[in-house]
Amino acid sequence: MSSLAQTDKQSKYTLRCPFCRSKVISSQPPRPIYTAQPPPDRAEFSFVNVTESLGVESSAPDQPVQFYLVGSMWDFDNIGVSRPSSTINVEMSPIEPETQTLSLELARFLTCADCDKGPLGFAAQQHNTDTTQPQTGETLTYFLATNSCIYDN
Numbered sequence: 244m245s246s247l248a249q250t251d252k253q254s255k256y257t258l259r260c261p262f263c264r265s266k267v268i269s270s271q272p273p274r275p276i277y278t279a280q281p282p283p284d285r286a287e288f289s290f291v292n293v294t295e296s297l298g299v300e301s302s303a304p305d306q307p308v309q310f311y312l313v314g315s316m317w318d319f320d321n322i323g324v325s326r327p328s329s330t331i332n333v334e335m336s337p338i339e340p341e342t343q344t345l346s347l348e349l350a351r352f353l354t355c356a357d358c359d360k361g362p363l364g365f366a367a368q369q370h371n372t373d374t375t376q377p378q379t380g381e382t383l384t385y386f387l388a389t390n391s392c393i394y395d396n
């Protein structure tokens with residue numbers, strides 16, 4: 244088991260919850276990486292950070308956190324959600340600037356489905372979407388913090 248910094252980009256990993264080791268998602272297929280630019284100025288926007296010794300700490304709010312853009316909730320093997328206590332707007336920019344910045348409103352924090360700990364990432368909805376449509380898990384965009392899981396190969 245490794246932290247992100249110790250992984251080999253060519254290898255396939257199972258990403259596990261750093262608290263209970265439940266499987267969260269597979270590292271394959273590769274996913275585009277986004278950062279929040281600028282990070283929301285809120286203590287609430289702070290994610291689990293796995294240290295090199297596989298300890299767990301909270302990310303410093305001034306550190307840019309990188310996220311995998313996960314296409315669908317069905318890509319996860321296990322994921323839980325919790326609601327944010329207030330409205331958080333977030334601008335997500337791709338690391339490789341070939342696609343556009345996404346202007347989003349955070350709708351859920353992602354937690355481990357088994358132990359409920361987190362947050363490991365978030366789910367968000369596009370601004371100016373049709374509000375007459377019911378908001379469901381399938382209409383959200385998912386972001387998993389790249390350093391919130393343990394990499395198991």
Ligand SMILES: [Zn+2]
Nearest residue numbers: 260263355358
């Ligand atoms: Zn867990």
